[in-house]
Amino acid sequence: MKKTILALAAALLATPASPNTLIDNVNGIQVDPNGALVRFRALLIDDNGKVIRTIGANELDDLDVRRRIDEHGQTLLPGFVDAHGHVMELGRDALQLDLVGTRSLAELQQRLGDYAAAHPEAKWILGAGWNQELWPDKKFPTAAELDSIVPDRPVVLERVDGHALVANSAAMRGAGVTPQTPAPVGGEITDGVFVDNAKALINQAIPAPTQADMDQAFAKAQDILLGFGVTGVGSMSTSLDDWNTFRRAGDAGTLKVRLMVYLLGLDPLKVVPHPTPWLYDDRLRAVGVKFFADGALGSRGAWLKQPYSDAPGTTGNRLHSDADLRSQEDAAAAARFQLATHAIGDAANAQVISAYEWLDSKYGLNRRWRIEHAQVVDCTDLLRIGHGHMIASMQPTHQTSDRLMAEKRLGLGRLKCAYAWQSMLRTGAKLAFGTDFPVESPNPFPGLSAAISRQDINGQPPGGWLPAERLTFEQALGAYTRGAAYAGFAEDKIGALEPGRWADFIIVDRDPTKDERQSLARAQVIETWIAGKRVWSRAPSASPTERGQ
Numbered sequence: 001m002k003k004t005i006l007a008l009a010a011a012l013l014a015t016p017a018s019p020n021t022l023i024d025n026v027n028g029i030q031v032d033p034n035g036a037l038v039r040f041r042a043l044l045i046d047d048n049g050k051v052i053r054t055i056g057a058n059e060l061d062d063l064d065v066r067r068r069i070d071e072h073g074q075t076l077l078p079g080f081v082d083a084h085g086h087v088m089e090l091g092r093d094a095l096q097l098d099l100v101g102t103r104s105l106a107e108l109q110q111r112l113g114d115y116a117a118a119h120p121e122a123k124w125i126l127g128a129g130w131n132q133e134l135w136p137d138k139k140f141p142t143a144a145e146l147d148s149i150v151p152d153r154p155v156v157l158e159r160v161d162g163h164a165l166v167a168n169s170a171a172m173r174g175a176g177v178t179p180q181t182p183a184p185v186g187g188e189i190t191d192g193v194f195v196d197n198a199k200a201l202i203n204q205a206i207p208a209p210t211q212a213d214m215d216q217a218f219a220k221a222q223d224i225l226l227g228f229g230v231t232g233v234g235s236m237s238t239s240l241d242d243w244n245t246f247r248r249a250g251d252a253g254t255l256k257v258r259l260m261v262y263l264l265g266l267d268p269l270k271v272v273p274h275p276t277p278w279l280y281d282d283r284l285r286a287v288g289v290k291f292f293a294d295g296a297l298g299s300r301g302a303w304l305k306q307p308y309s310d311a312p313g314t315t316g317n318r319l320h321s322d323a324d325l326r327s328q329e330d331a332a333a334a335a336r337f338q339l340a341t342h343a344i345g346d347a348a349n350a351q352v353i354s355a356y357e358w359l360d361s362k363y364g365l366n367r368r369w370r371i372e373h374a375q376v377v378d379c380t381d382l383l384r385i386g387h388g389h390m391i392a393s394m395q396p397t398h399q400t401s402d403r404l405m406a407e408k409r410l411g412l413g414r415l416k417c418a419y420a421w422q423s424m425l426r427t428g429a430k431l432a433f434g435t436d437f438p439v440e441s442p443n444p445f446p447g448l449s450a451a452i453s454r455q456d457i458n459g460q461p462p463g464g465w466l467p468a469e470r471l472t473f474e475q476a477l478g479a480y481t482r483g484a485a486y487a488g489f490a491e492d493k494i495g496a497l498e499p500g501r502w503a504d505f506i507i508v509d510r511d512p513t514k515d516e517r518q519s520l521a522r523a524q525v526i527e528t529w530i531a532g533k534r535v536w537s538r539a540p541s542a543s544p545t546e547r548g549q
């Protein structure tokens with residue numbers, strides 16, 4: 001007892017009078033509550049990792065702080081919040097064999113051989129990203145061509161669009177597929193290539209990931225996100241296994257990125273029946289439920305009011321009747337969850353808006369119903385999004401990736417209110433930006449650049465695509481920080497470096513307000529800090545000078 005008191009007294013004596021940290025000599029940039037850009041030259045943090053205040057250029061520096069960290073004039077931004085990403089898929093994909101950009105069968109075989117040699121522990125070799133259209137002869141790969149590289153272990157490699165895979169003989173044996181196996185309706189099998197509905201024959205045989213696999217994938221995902229300066233994520237389509245993985249990381253003290261979790265449909269509610277409080281020092285919270293109203297534009301799964309311009313026989317995939325969508329969403333809303341519904345086509349967006357209006361009449365206007373993507377909206381429906389105080393959760397890099405494909409699918413006439421960021425803001429809707437990683441890279445800078453230019457990383461098209469929808473830099477940064485935090489009911493915790501919020505911030509290699517757009521897209525993160533602690537750094541040798549007392 002006496003010993004304890006002595007130790008306590010010693011600890012009290014050792015605590016300095018001003019137990020704060022000053023991140024000093026920075027080019028600090030953020031967006032204020034009114035959407036204006038503000039600058040500061042230092043950031044004062046308490047010992048719990050929360051912001052005390054920012055310090056402006058003309059404020060006197062007579063602060064008595066214990067620790068002063070000189071960042072040598074580098075640019076400091078709030079940590080990015082990606083409103084819509086798929087965390088476990090990001091990690092899983094990064095650990096698998098990456099075949100994106102292969103220019104020939106020989107290159108695919110080379111990468112496969114290297115990966116197999118480097119991963120003797122992998123019982124099944126899984127990969128994705130090949131596209132035979134980029135190869136000289138445009139021929140699909142075959143089972144025999146994989147067997148010649150890996151004969152003894154199953155290999156399954158998905159095509160870049162996810163609509164086909166190629167399997168080697170060991171994988172087909174493992175799946176019980178023989179030359180006599182018929183292709184199911186809506187599928188095709190040719191020399192080890194399984195298309196659409198036939199893919200399930202192989203996929204059902206792939207062993208489910210173990211807890212250790214999932215822990216490894218999550219660790220990888222966090223590492224990637226921190227390297228891009230993403231400190232918070234709206235974790236979309238979260239399964240119970242995913243949720244349990246996040247919990248294990250929280251329990252083990254390895255959860256770093258703050259996750260606002262959207263459970264996938266109603267099933268997980270059997271185990272997580274209501275939104276949880278924030279767990280692990282505001283790093284994890286189940287906040288909402290994710291639904292799908294339609295598919296995607298590329299595969300003509302987006303549900304349109306009028307037929308596709310390049311496929312007049314179809315209007316895409318409607319996934320729910322109006323009554324079905326309402327009743328499922330009503331069940332989640334009644335359990336106090338926020339709703340986030342995927343809607344790409346104009347018919348899907350109209351259906352979701354109507355469902356939300358109906359839910360508003362029941363639950364009031366303060367529930368922040370989210371439309372995920374809100375890509376192609378009929379201009380007559382756009383105002384309803386603002387009137388309903390809904391959140392448009394959008395991804396600027398989808399616009400630059402989809403542009404040419406969207407013109408083919410819809411024709412320019414129907415694109416007036418597509419990817420309509422500026423129009424969306426004008427309706428009064430809240431805008432939350434993200435990337436939908438791993439569909440797009442989680443790197444927020446190409447998105448910021450696209451948002452203000454409507455041009456891709458190569459500056460295409462000149463002048464920007466439908467340039468009236470361009471945002472100002474502060475609007476775009478706001479959607480990627482404050483807006484995304486608001487969209488997850490986390491604006492009192494993250495998204496801005498203001499008193500009482502977490503000191504989640506990044507140091508980047510250039511001033512994003514000064515550089516030309518193409519340069520902004522290539523900006524790199526140098527350090528990432530969460531709760532006042534540096535959790536990622538590009539080069540250990542480039543670490544800032546620290547002075548303690």
Ligand SMILES: [Zn+2]
Pocket residue numbers: 084085086236436
């Ligand atoms: Zn998504």
